[in-house]
Amino acid sequence: xxxxxxxxxxxxxxxxxxxxxxxxxxxxxxxxxxxxxxxxxxxxxxxxxxxxxxxxxxxxxxxxxxxxxxxxxxxxxxxxxxxxxxxxxxxxxxxxxxxxxxxxxxxxxxxxxxxxxxxxxxxxxxxxxxxxxxxxxxxxxxxxxxxxxxxxxxxxxxxxxxxxxxxxxxxxxxxxxxxxxxxxxxxxxxxxxxxxxxxxxxxxxxxxxxxxxx
Amino acid sequence: xxxxxxxxxxxxxxxxxxxxxxxxxxxxxxxxxxxxxxxxxxxxxxxxxxxxxxxxxxxxxxxxxxxxxxxxxxxxxxxxxxxxxxxxxxxxxxxxxxxxxxxxxxxxxxxxxxxxxxxxxxxxxxxxxxxxxxxxxxxxxxxxxxxxxxxxxxxxxxxxxxxxxxxxxxxxxxxxxxxxxxxxxxxxxxxxxxxxxxxxxxxxxxxxxxxxxxxxxxxxxxxxxxx
Numbered sequence: 263x264x265x266x267x268x269x270x271x272x273x274x275x276x277x278x279x280x281x282x283x284x285x286x287x288x289x290x291x292x293x294x295x296x297x298x299x300x301x302x303x304x305x306x307x308x309x310x311x312x313x314x315x316x317x318x319x320x321x322x323x324x325x326x327x328x329x330x331x332x333x334x335x336x337x338x339x340x341x342x343x344x345x346x347x348x349x350x351x352x353x354x355x356x357x358x359x360x361x362x363x364x365x366x367x368x369x370x371x372x373x374x375x376x377x378x379x380x381x382x383x384x385x386x387x388x389x390x391x392x393x394x395x396x397x398x399x400x401x402x403x404x405x406x407x408x409x410x411x412x413x414x415x416x417x418x419x420x421x422x423x424x425x426x427x428x429x430x431x432x433x434x435x436x437x438x439x440x441x442x443x444x445x446x447x448x449x450x451x452x453x454x455x456x457x458x459x460x461x462x463x464x465x466x467x468x469x470x471x472x473x474x475x476x
Numbered sequence: 477x478x479x480x481x482x483x484x485x486x487x488x489x490x491x492x493x494x495x496x497x498x499x500x501x502x503x504x505x506x507x508x509x510x511x512x513x514x515x516x517x518x519x520x521x522x523x524x525x526x527x528x529x530x531x532x533x534x535x536x537x538x539x540x541x542x543x544x545x546x547x548x549x550x551x552x553x554x555x556x557x558x559x560x561x562x563x564x565x566x567x568x569x570x571x572x573x574x575x576x577x578x579x580x581x582x583x584x585x586x587x588x589x590x591x592x593x594x595x596x597x598x599x600x601x602x603x604x605x606x607x608x609x610x611x612x613x614x615x616x617x618x619x620x621x622x623x624x625x626x627x628x629x630x631x632x633x634x635x636x637x638x639x640x641x642x643x644x645x646x647x648x649x650x651x652x653x654x655x656x657x658x659x660x661x662x663x664x665x666x667x668x669x670x671x672x673x674x675x676x677x678x679x680x681x682x683x684x685x686x687x688x689x690x691x692x693x694x695x696x697x698x699x700x701x702x703x
Contacts, residue, residue, distance in 0.1 A: 321679040323635030325652065326668035333479050333665065339656075408547050415549040419642050420656070426551055433555035433643065441559060445552040452547035 265439035291353025299361020360402025364395030483665035513572035525584020545578035558643035583625020587618025627682035
């Protein structure tokens with residue numbers, strides 16, 4: 263406990279760096295997955311390749327990816343951009359399936375009704391398909407948020423700032439409290455983000471509130 | 477791209493493959509860690525998961541545990557066990573097992589839950605005992621899902637085993653961290669590629685195993701429906 267009290271500024275610093283790395287990755291994953299998931303849902307031919315690609319992507323271990331990426335995108339090995347891009351790729355790999363599944367689950371009646379009412383395709387997608395697929399996408403996004411916050415720490419072995427630096431520093435200097443602080447904070451951050459998404463989901467999709475309460 | 481080529485050359489150099497710290501030995505070591513960890517984790521998680529799935533008891537706890545485990549940072553667990561258990565394989569292996577248990581546990585009970593209740597009711601109506609329902613219905617029908625859980629656990633351990641070189645374990649991560657320390661980018665990148673290949677091969681093997689684990693009756697029935 264003393265270690266925590268003595269190092270509050272350091273901990274705040276690491277937490278901030280952690281959020282600054284993981285939040286953009288989660289957002290980017292969502293933004294990229296929606297059109298990609300739509301393609302997989304809309305065009306059957308793309309369904310297999312997109313989902314297989316996503317599965318293979320997810321099988322690639324994070325640290326090697328952090329090291330291979332710089333060669334492909336022209337960054338330095340210790341650049342935080344590598345971590346953001348890698349985490350985005352993992353997020354997309356998970357979310358694309360949720361988006362495709364969610365859109366697959368939209369009742370054809372609802373879609374047909376929108377078409378009959380004269381909704382143009384984009385408006386139908388944004389106001390009918392996407393909201394109805396929302397709960398499935400949200401559950402995927404929650405998994406992405408939690409695993410992104412957790413994976414973000416791996417960059418620490420390359421010296422990239424995050425709560426993970428508490429692990430490497432604690433290990434090198436033999437400070438158990440530092441490692442424990444890092445683990446607790448990472449888990450708390452992940453679970454807090456998960457709760458936040460649940461709340462945002464209820465605000466954005468009020469009709470799911472009744473089901474969630476049941 | 478030039479760097480990528482140099483990394484591939486590093487991987488292909490026969491001189492790097494032999495000896496006790498050659499690529500062949502390190503790959504086997506990496507694979508050995510993974511298999512051992514998955515076997516130990518399965519020995520712990522499968523009986524518990526089956527018990528939860530069969531009786532329905534403790535389901536809430538199992539769901540909470542496997543959900544919360546996703547938030548657990550692998551590097552944190554690894555450095556914690558290394559610091560507590562000291563140098564040697566005990567620390568990293570403990571971390572691997574801790575990280576592999578949740579997905580196997582979740583898959584073990586989820587596989588049972590995916591079994592059609594009517595199949596179990598039919599078996600009971602025919603006089604199957606609880607043990608017969610377990611071994612002749614739930615276990616074989618839940619097997620494909622369980623293999624899926626073993627697959628994620630194995631991939632999780634392959635990734636964590638790479639990190640384990642940071643706390644002194646062997647495996648392919650050794651080259652990665654050595655390359656990082658000596659600024660040998662070809663070695664670092666080459667070993668990263670080797671880990672990626674190892675992970676993808678393992679993923680493929682488990683995908684095939686998952687397909688083989690589907691009982692023949694189920695595939696016949698499914699084909700019958702489609703026809």
